[in-house]
Structures are given as structure tokens and as C-alpha cells.
Amino acid sequence: MLSILDGQRRYAHIAGLRGDEVAPEILGMGKIMSDESLRRALSALVPNLPKRCDEAQRAACLAQLMKSTIWMDTALSESTREALNTAWILDADSSVKLLYGRQIGAEIGYNPRKSGQPSHTLHTLLNQQCSPGA
Template sequence: MKVQQTTTHCQAPLLPRREKRKIELEKYRLQKKIRKFNLPVTFDNNTTTKFANFGPVESFKQAIGFKELIKSTFTMRKAPNSKYQSQEMLDFLVDAQILGLSRFEHINDLRYDPGYLKIKGDIECPEESAFRRLFKALGIESLEELRSINQQFIALHSQTKEPTEIWLDCDDTVITLHGNQEGGEVGYNPRYHGRPSIKAKACFIAETAELVNLKAYGGKTHSNGEFLNFFKEAEGQLPHNYVPKGVRMD
């Protein structure tokens, strides 16, 4: 279903020529900074890697100050004698997701890949058990900080654009819980009838697939349950120069 906004005050104003020029110069500086991180690739027993295309990703992360933003926002601390602090592990975890390693046991692939380790500066990657312990220790405050990090990256991206109209995609899904997990309720579950589950609602910017809002509800929550509050939260988190033109809902 598509919902078109018809209010006239939602028209995005045009940027002055000086502001456009400023954005173009910033894009050029970023492109120039990224070029020097290209990784030469050869295929032999010592340098074969599954992640040779990760070089531009890491260079982009450095160019936008990815680690610095995490360190300034994510305050979770481990013991002083820990080999890896939480901020470093979050950086590795983001790398794993970008490279398609969505399961804990697959993260160990990064520990033994020479190409990835060279790009990261010949450092050692944590074992997958360390990431399990990190998630186990996460509290509500840490989750809100992760949400803040996501919002800051969206705002950073928006600074490279003129005021623009966007579409928002909203969807939800049923996540089945196995075992005794917090927040589960027995509600509509098309695949596992009678199993406890949670209902996850998500909102994305259609043009860029950037996640704007994500919340979990009990399994008894319907698709339209608490949706208005969820959407208002998503709309309130958009950068000031992003103007919602319409909403797609599944």
C-alpha cells in the first residue's frame, strides 16, 4: 500500500549555488582520500583472500571517522586488561555484517584471512565467543547508544545532499524464539504455530536502504499495533533536509 502526502509545506527548498559547490568539493576531497587505500591483489598461497574488495569499505570508514564516532558514543566498557574493548569489537562486528558473515561461527573466517587482516593493519581479530559475551552483556543504555550511532551516520550522509524528498518503506516480521527468551508471546506465527515470538517493525529510506527505525514488540502485536507511534518516531529521526514524500507499507 502506498500513502502519498499531499501537504504543500513538505516541498524541499533548493540549495543556493554556494552550498551546492561546497557539497561538490567535499565529495571530491572524499574520493581523493579513498583512492590511496586500494589494495593490490595477487593469487598465491600466501595472499589469497575472500575479502579483497573490502579495501574501499575500510578506506571509506576511515574517511568518515567511523571508529571515532563509535568511541565517542558507545560507552560500554570491559575490564582494563581486556584484549579488545567494546568499541573495537563493534567495528569488527560491522565488518563481518558487511562481508556477509551474519552468524557468530562465521566471524572466525576473519581471523584467518590474510587480505582482511592486512587491510585492518595486521591486527588480530577476536574469536567468535568474544562476540557472544559482548551481546550477553549489552543493556538498554548500550542499545540506545547503538541507535544514536545509526542516526549520526544517516545525518552525516545527508550533509552530502541537497534538501530532497524521500519515500519511507515500513514492514514487519515474526521472529520465532527458541527456548526461554525474554519478551516472547504466543501470537500469529505462520511457520511455527503455537511458538512464542516477537514482532519486529522496521522503517527504511527507500532510495538508500538506510535503516531509520527498528523496534521489537510482543508476538501478539498486530501489524497495525502501535504503528502510528512507531512511524512518528521514525519521521522524527530523519535529517532536517529529508522530506517524506510518501510511505510504502506491506
């Protein structure tokens, strides 16, 4: 979910979030799973239907698909219910601050202007309550 909120579209992009210490802490997460762990977990929800299968296998796969769909609908509803009942906006901004010389905490990472240059990544999060009717 954090990957989706961060605008990622591929499983491989999750690896970029594993180095982020701020976002998981804000969300109360202990760690971020790897993209391979996520693939394995999601593949159990909807098993692949073999090209050649009998009716019993087809029925078992469809039953698993139905159970997974019900579970995902329920989980999504439970995870968003509170947020949808609260009028708020979370504005998240991640900025790269170029550094020169040797500074504490500087790491070589994604830097759009100077690749390979050490930098700090600044995270700014603003949570705003909206007034009713706004």
C-alpha cells in the first residue's frame, strides 16, 4: 500500500522504499517486505489456472478467487473507513538537498541533478484537518 501511495507502479519499485526510514515510521510499520515476498503473498490469493485442468481444479481456483475477492473487499473497506469518515488532507513532499564535502548522514542515492553526488532527502509531511463543508 505504501508503494502505491508513493506512486509506484511496479513490484521492483518497492525496493526503493526499503531504504526509506521516515514513511514506514509515520505509518507505524516495523519494516517493508521485499517485492518477491509481496509477489508470493499475492500469488496465494489468486492461483494460476493451468492450461489443462479438470473441472475440480477449475472449481477450486474459482472458489479461491471468490474468497480472495471477498477478503480484499472487506480489508479495503476496513482500512479506509476511518479515513473516509475524517475530513483531512496529507500533503507529502520529498526534496533532495545537494551536499558538498563530507556531511553527516549524506548518502549516495537518487539525485536528479547530480548522479553519484551525496545528498540528504528531506521529507515534509503536513496533515490538515478540513472544516465541514470545505
